[in-house]
Amino acid sequence: MKIEGRNQSATIPGLDYTIANYFHDFNDIHKWSNVATNDFIKQAYSLCSGDTSDSKTIEEMKNSYFEINQNKLDLAECNIDKIDQIDKGLVNIRVTRTWENGDTDQVSYEIIKVNDKWLIDQRF
Numbered sequence: 001m002k003i004e005g006r007n008q009s010a011t012i013p014g015l016d017y018t019i020a021n022y023f024h025d026f027n028d029i030h031k032w033s034n035v036a037t038n039d040f041i042k043q044a045y046s047l048c049s050g051d052t053s054d055s056k057t058i059e060e061m062k063n064s065y066f067e068i069n070q071n072k073l074d075l076a077e078c079n080i081d082k083i084d085q086i087d088k089g090l091v092n093i094r095v096t097r098t099w100e101n102g103d104t105d106q107v108s109y110e111i112i113k114v115n116d117k118w119l120i121d122q123r124f
Contacts (some may be wrong), residue, residue, distance in 0.1 A: 003006065005080030012085060018111060018118040019093065026075040029065045033058075036120040037112070041065075043123065073099040081106070089113040 003023050018035045025031035033041055045061035046052050048068050050088050056064065077098040084092045091111045098104045110122035 003078045003080070008113055012083075012091060012118075014113075014116070015083075015091060015111065015118050018120065022120050023075065023078045023095075026078075027069070029062045029069070032120075033062055035118070037114065038041045038123065040120050073103075091118070 003020060020077040021035045021058045023069075024094065029041070029044070036044075041058055041061055042054070045056075045065045048065055051064075075097055079096045080093055081096055086092060089112060092108055094106065094108045096104055096106050108124050109120055110124070111118050112121045113119075
């Protein structure tokens with residue numbers, strides 16, 4: 001998987017690791033969840049399953065999300081269009097994603113610093 005535009009994140013220590021790992025492992029929640037908050041995992045699960053009940057554990061959500069998304073399009077490429085550091089513990093990134101069928105979309109992510117580690121927290 002190709003990830004471009006990450007050189008912008010090099011000025012924020014640790015951010016590049018989170019961005020690279022999230023998008024490199026985009027198609028496997030069991031891998032990318034180590035660079036995401038539980039709130040983000042819940043949000044991703046809710047969006048793909050329609051379940052907003054909050055009755056499952058994080059592990060159950062990850063397993064369900066993985067099963068639901070097994071036959072979805074794979075992310076082929078990601079371009080980091082913009083990185084805005086809002087403050088020392090909050091960064092917003094805007095990305096253009098290219099899927100295996102050639103379709104593209106744009107989405108923004110909020111990344112927060114928790115215990116000196118950058119974690120994906122929201123998608124908008």
